Amino acid sequence: MTKLTDYTSFADAQVHANSTALWELFDGDREELNIAHECITRYADGSGKTAVRIAHAKGEDEILSFDEIAQRSAQFAHWLLEKGIKPGDRIAFMLEPSLAFYTTLFGAILSGAISVPLFTLFGLDGLRLRVDDCKPSLLVTNEEKREIAHQVDGLNVVVANDDLLSEISKYPTTFGTKTRANDLAVFQYTSGTTRELPAAVKHTHKALVTLMFAALYGTGIRPGDEYFCPSSPAWGHGLWHGTLAPLALGVTTGTFAGKFDAVRLMKALQDYKISNMSAAATHYRMMKNSEAANQFDFYLKKLSFTGEPCDPATLEFIDSTFKVPACSMYGTTEIGVVLVNFPGAEDYQVKPGSLGKPIPGLKLEVHRADGSQTAANEVGELMLWKRDHWESTKDLAKVDDEGYLYHCGRADDVIISAGWTMSAVEMEATMLKHDDIQEVAVIGVPDDTRGQVAKAYVVSDRAASEEFITELQTFTRQRLAQHEFPRVVEFVEELPKTPAGKVHRKVLRDREAAKANA
Template structure:
């Protein structure tokens, strides 16, 4: 499939796509996946939905009683798009970094970037200056829209040529003040369906982030596959969940899916499991997106809240244990829709709902997707045997200038890095991660990245970070460290190291435990034996 003519004046994104021969095979033959050559996902999600369902329907709620209708959302998005293009000089194809807590304003900024034909780079509000600097350098970001409460780390990143426009403050050049000066509809840029719409960053086992580039048609494809075919939301649904918009799990579940269905979303700044329960009860949430850890925590608090409005519960981000599924079903009567997705593929591609759910398995390929379990050579393994999960569908992995493209895409398939077993009737059962990624409470933590942060401390000589099984979080990150002679190795020293890591990385990447060793286990050739650390029963400081 050849790329169509781009609307991007700044051609960086298309220029840095991997070579076409390194892409996976794309499946776009189904009638509902045949998109026109010219397609702007922002206009489709907002303008076309408002036309179909009416501008007076609620689109976003803010948790404090505020409600944005589709008409109000469109007006605010268009004003921001005018600021981007008229005041800030953003042209189609420019990368625009978005940062802030989960609010309607952050979602509006994302939609404005889409309509302006720019490329959204949405990052976590927790990301630290060093992480931000790396992502901005990789994507050559020169514009940023940032919640005023999270500006400091972005300024500390000292990104050359970066223009930061804050929103939510009282400065004369605040984005919302600039937006108030503009009136009139904004005609969305006529982007190509295969123009890059967003770059989502993920971390691999080396700790170096990978930029995943997704097209305008990809944004609609995940809504038209998992959401439309498995989740099946309606216009009267109210979505809510814990994942931030910097994760594609959250972007899909809290923005793309509800808007595609003409529904609404409750966007919560604080969305931990103990904040979700009262929010569900107060706002009558009907569709919930969160990780298995949150479901386990909420089970302990259920008696105090009326969650009878819930009709759909989605779990992803880590494996959903059968025991958690059964406990939730017994207490609530609700059958959790389990799923596996990846930043590389934008959202969920294996799942099952309703009577098709089988606890202890992830499910079957979502309509529009194919999946198989293969060996290291890419050959399918017999049912019942372990192998690597390989998938293909309407969305595929396209890394931003990254040699790891050929590791993820093999023989036309996306190889996710997960070990799976295919049952004889086609159900897919998760076994483990095939690499050293630690998945804790739905967050991906690259051990080597945390090791690098620890090694920056003057007392640390060696460090190795691995995942340890944890009943609540699935895994927790444990750091095994060797410190210089004479350095303290007590609880206070461990807490000091944790504090040091938190100044360099997002807090969720900080090791839950620090273990001091005299030496790390290595082979005769000096290779670190991580498997011995995972089995370690050393005392924890």
Template structure:
């Protein structure tokens, strides 16, 4: 038996009707919890008019905006399932996702109208947020729905970013959101007085769960930006209580001319996830008396799984959160010793029940007793702190030794000229595989020679871990979470190695 959740907006409207739930960062428009519940209830009525009912899918293609959350809550009230689509993808990439989730309705924003209309099909109704939504909402009666949301009800289908292959939909249940709320509020101290910022893409789990939905459940205020804008963010962040971003966001803030003079003293909690946070960047913020806590989680874990705290060593992702079990296992599924590397297996009420219509993937990824095989490699130290080495699929073997790119990338990021690095393995006749590093330089930094970078790595890494070649780039292909899409770099690295 799972743990059901009350209708969040109805309960918040009863508890704190006049408190501000959302604020639009561009227009300044605000929405109280009473207004949020009224609009979400009316939105449920609008969806019902389109024939949307329990377990029907609603696809949405838009930038970050308050209306997105009205529709998210409307789906929960109806028992419908929201399927957010990646607005960075062309229609040709999104069409197979619609074939997969078969929505009854596609909702879209003005910025993505051309893509949405290219996806139109006879059995798919469309709703334009910037044309039809408000008139329909104003004419709709608030729909009276069940005030309890079933724990196992599917709330959203979150398509993975597809760093290594075709995206698949991770099932996100109501219970997963509740467990994530428990973990986030404990880790970051989210409460009724909290002000947070929403800017991470809403087609990614972090856009919803880190930390907007926990802020709403707690009764706090979320400021909504259409997307990350470093100029606006550098102005807004000092007014926040909690901030969560990915490493690329922290990097952009740190490079801003006003970073050094910005007063971040009000922000009591800083969280980071989505990709490894370089030690050098942690130290940049520490120089401003800001401790950024690295964490680890997946779409499949709702996502919050591990979060650091003041006792956590730099480089660690902390410890498993309250309602999560963790193991590190070898290739036979046996636990490894403390200090040894193994694959992360995770279990708990916040872990997904599986992938949408992917029974073979479910059988491969989830054990019969509920463990999620993450595909990530890490280790645990004697004090119970965990470290993530990288993805099993990214690991390469050089001269019989395992090399995890994240470790090499972390060292390269310490070079004064290097902003960010990505390392992939390429074939080598002598060693089997060797590393090839793609390097982005800091603004105005002089380009170091390959010999200089090699010597820098050799001073900090074993010889077999040191890249054999380097390519300098302006930026990297990335996922919505800021992760570098390394599989797109491999062909170029392989070609250069020939």
């Protein structure tokens, strides 16, 4: 029987892509489904087939098979049950990609618990905010983060070391799943939020089925691909598009562990003979800036990117280096991927700068403030038809005469920097905890490398200095995350305010735009 994975053209996607065809890719059905089984257990056939290749920043490679992850996950699931963990309990983990990471991720899901991946560079405040929100029964982390984790009151901390792996090794290597398709499986935090206290996006097991639209048409994954996604699996792109999607199709995936290095990534692409990569625009930009691409051989046939627009110079680098068009895909953790460029489809033209066209079956429009649909190339708010009503994506966009959509900026105060989505509100709230800050406002400003960076306007009685700037940056990143801090700080006498007394960020953005155009 022909499956969706057998079709590669844009035309076939319009004809054959539907919910029924998606479900045919899985063992489970609309009643019973388990993400861990679909991604790992069903491919653990004793053959030793590689599931994940991990390129560590320091140079070593870690290769994990479906068999090994399945056995360890089952043992961890049994261990959780013995510890009194019940279906629906949250198991948080703050780990780099490793055997311990995948054991925890899939073991918790296998048991019926809910997996909650957390970014390894979170400081105390960033960790506490998310722990307070999801209230996990335990947190699994490494030796490096043990001290920070123990500072969160009431948090049961387990260190993922050889002792833990030895402890769980006494348990059976198989586990019978009993989850329903509508049971919760993953709590996923966005890498930024417009709220001071982030709320998790709650995914059921059947979210994996919906994800396949993005896998097939956003990243172009097909059986036989050698796939790689350098984005951290603590965030949506790295977890869903980089980990769960390829594994659910039995495709070997690759990822990066440790501090990102563009040269190390390119060596992995060469050594693993990667044919399909999905990354953030910044990953491509950093490869370009390294000026080392000519040192490696590449085997890429499909490329995709997400998180932010890709600048023209980087797109030119991709074309000249990889000889493959870079396919943008657009979405959010809340709504999933909705616009794609169909990597690998020979009958689809990729337009540089475009977000692409809607995933088959989805309806998107660009609207004016009054709710009417815009004309071609007129900027408005991008809207998604969902559950019988139009839902805002909080982004501005335009659509051309051929139905391609283009991103025209954010409609809120979220900052996208190097692929990370950061909250201006959260940064401001953290910086205001510093004794020497009276007022602060944070906005995104253009940056050649990262697309945008956070800039903080600070009101303080303390004299401005480079030492003070560094102190504020360290203060913020230690409490939120290593990437979430103002890379630019300007000291001002006062902040512009609205008549209601709120900080007027638009005035600050306009000032920056005027400087750029001067």
